[in-house]
Amino acid sequence: MARFTTFRFCLDPTVEQEIVLRRHAGAARFGYNQCLRLVKQALDGKRRGTVGKVPWSGFDLINAFNTWKRTAAAGRVLVAAADGTTMVQTTGLAWRAEVCQQVFEEAAVDLGRGLAAYMASRNGEREGRRVGFPRFKSKKRAQLSFRIRSRTSTTGRAGIRVGGLAPRTVTLPGIGTLAVREDTRRLRRMLAKGRAKVLSATVSHRAGRWSVSLTCEAADLHDAARHQPDSGTGWVGVDRGLAAFVVAARADGTEVARVDDWPRPSRAGMARQRRLARAVTRKPPGSRNRAKAAARLGRHHARTAAIRRRFLHKVSNKLVKTHDRLAIETLTITGMLTNRRLAAAVADAAWGELARQLTYKQQWRGGQLTPVDRWYPSTKTCAPCRTVAPAMPLDQRTFTCGACGYRADRDLNAAVNLAIWAEPHHAQIRDLHAGGPVTKARRGEGSGPRTRASETGPDDAGTAPTPPRVRNGRPRRALSHNSTEL
Template sequence: MARFTAFRFTVDPTPGQDALLRRYAGASRFGYNQCLRLVKDALDAKSRGVVVKVPWTGFDLINAFNGWKRSAAAGRVMVAAADGTVTVEVTGLVWRAEVRQQVFEEAAVDLGRALAAYTSSKAGARAGKRVGFPRYRSKKRTLPGFRVRCKTSRSGRVDVRVGDDGGPRSVTLPGIGVLAVREDTRRLRRMLTKGRAKVISAAVSFRAGRWSVSLTCEAADLHDAHRHQADVPDTAEHGWVGVDRGLTAFVVAARADGTPVLRVDDPPRPARAGMPRQRRLARAVSRKKPGSANRRQAAARLAAHHAHMRAVRQRFLHHVSHQLVKTHDRLVLETLNITGMLGNHRLAAAIADAAWTELARQTTYKQAWRGGRLVLADRWYPSTKTCSACRTITPAMPLNQRVFTCGTCGYQADRDHNAAVNLAVWAEQHHARTRDPHAGGPDTNARRGEGTGPRTRADETSPDDAGTAPTPTGVRRGRPRRALPQDPNGLRDRP
């Protein structure tokens, strides 16, 4: 078993199963909120000088919740005897046996991850936006969902089964039973039967009026016929392929010698196509009385429309990423500052609809599954302004100029094709020092702030590394060192 993958199926529950799924989802939300309450109570007690251990990890939160659910704080009753004496009987959480214990445990694990992300972000060890302290999950604002693990009994029977009890299109979950699904489960059933996959957990969620179950599996490597050959020398058929992402042409791929490989000019653009209907549905929601059944129905129609647009986009991205990794074992993508690009309000909607980051994510893990190589070009590499024939860098390249013209040698080419060729050339110049995907370790061809070594942030290069900001004499390069994350119990987390 060498990779993790997920299979998602749409569930068709009966009315009784729908109520049971909502009960499990409510129990998961309750367990998360109660664990967070225990953390806040411990923090308040510690601020008053009381010596108490603050549960901060998933393991500590599970133990804290298990101790609370059997205590008098979770439930107690007053019992009056015949002689008039009244005693207090501790019942604990009386309904805890109605759902599986795994639901509470997985909710505690989720809170532990949220607390770890908050600690890392506060200490500066986490890239991206600042992560705040976890908040309580609201019943109205939180989408229903829960997660259970797949356990194996002593007899060898697993809790999560696919197509065993209720026919080929069914999934069996512990405590819930057989759930009918709409999609075909043949592919997953074959992998499970041949021992090429093992179900790890099942996550049930409610989105856009539909229940769905996602089975996380630990699967074996792809068949050798679907994997790229290892140690193939650089040739015209097996060289690096540069992939340029854009709006006019969604994807343009080419080799270093200028050979075009792939060009996608007609992306679906689901957000722009569905905007008129989205506006009508949004106006219909705003006109309904808050809290009424009509407003809930209008909101459900709007959510279904958003889910449809997302499904169209995801299907297209999977198709393009599959085309890229199927026949090309060496790909190079440009590093884009998408967050900064979204600041342009004229192009923000089109950039968000293109989903460049999602395309890069899918291409990355699919290429790893097939045993190929994928590298990210330097963020400051001028692939668009560089002439692929004479390597001359032009001073400016506005967005409305779709044809690249070199002022030195007179070379003319499509703007996106020229950028793709330059990306492939960059990869050929740096591939000798690129990290072997099977060896591990940091990238040695990346500048500071963009490698995979310690104290670095992905997709970022400092101006002084790019040669645009000289460092004054006596001033230390780089960002100041920050303290390592620390939890309330005094245990330092390693980055």
């Protein structure tokens, strides 16, 4: 077992089974909120000095919730006798036996991950947008979902089974056998041959449909589906754009793939989306008609996302199956979304999702994928003579080199430059403006093979290091005579 994959199936539950699914989803939301409440209470107690340890990890949260659910703080069931006296029949969470206990545990694990992400973001150990403190999940706005782990019994029977009573069924512990709409033959064969193992099942409700995602630990792909290590085909640069969605080319200028007619699902369905959104706002808040209109709008968004996801899988599969070495440019998609003229088109293209799919699919097939330097000028660099041209406007679709007269398609030229960057003899990035290697030296550091700025390198024999400069009465670190100050 060397890779993780997910099989997603659309469920077709009965009315009684849907009630059970909603009960488990509500229990997951309740467990998450109660664990968060215990954390906040412990934090308040720690500020007052009454509580020592705050449950923070998933394991501690599970233990804290299990302890709480058996106490009187979780609730009591009182029984009245004929003589008017009352007695406590049950202490703790009375309905906890009606759902699978793993739902509470997985909710606690999710909260533990959120708290860990919050601390990592606060301490500067997590990149990207800052993560806030976890908040309570609303009963009206929270998505219906829960997760159950697969446990093996003492007899060797798995808790989560596929195709038990019928080929198109999935059996979940505490819920029973659920019918699915898709064919499960591929997963059943992998499970029967021991090439896959179900780890967990996530049941979610989106756009009026229930679906189950089975997270599996699977074996490597067959050798026939993997790339050969000594293929020697060279690198292929993949340029992502809006006019042409994907253009792939080799370092010699050969174009190997081009996708021009991409669906643009968001723009194609924008007229319908606006009409459905206006229908929602016209209904009184809290009415049933407003809920129905919101459901229609949600189904439209789900269909748009499904069209985009299917297209991205089609493109990524085509690239990964035919090329073993891919080089993709590093795009600042978050910054591009701030452009009000291109934000809608960039979001509709989903370049980040395409890069994610290419990354894990290339790993499955034993190929290589390298991200190109963010500041590499692939679009305005001439592929034959390596001359960097001035900035090109977006409406200029043909690249023309002023030095050698080379003319080529804008996206094709960028894809060729990406492939050139990834070639072995271009492993060290060249500074195209200076004609030499990029030193990337910090302030006070030299570009040669020295350990400190005050030391001399092999090429500096007979020279003395520059004395330190003084600013505001404090000596500054010395700069060698050939260092680059950024």
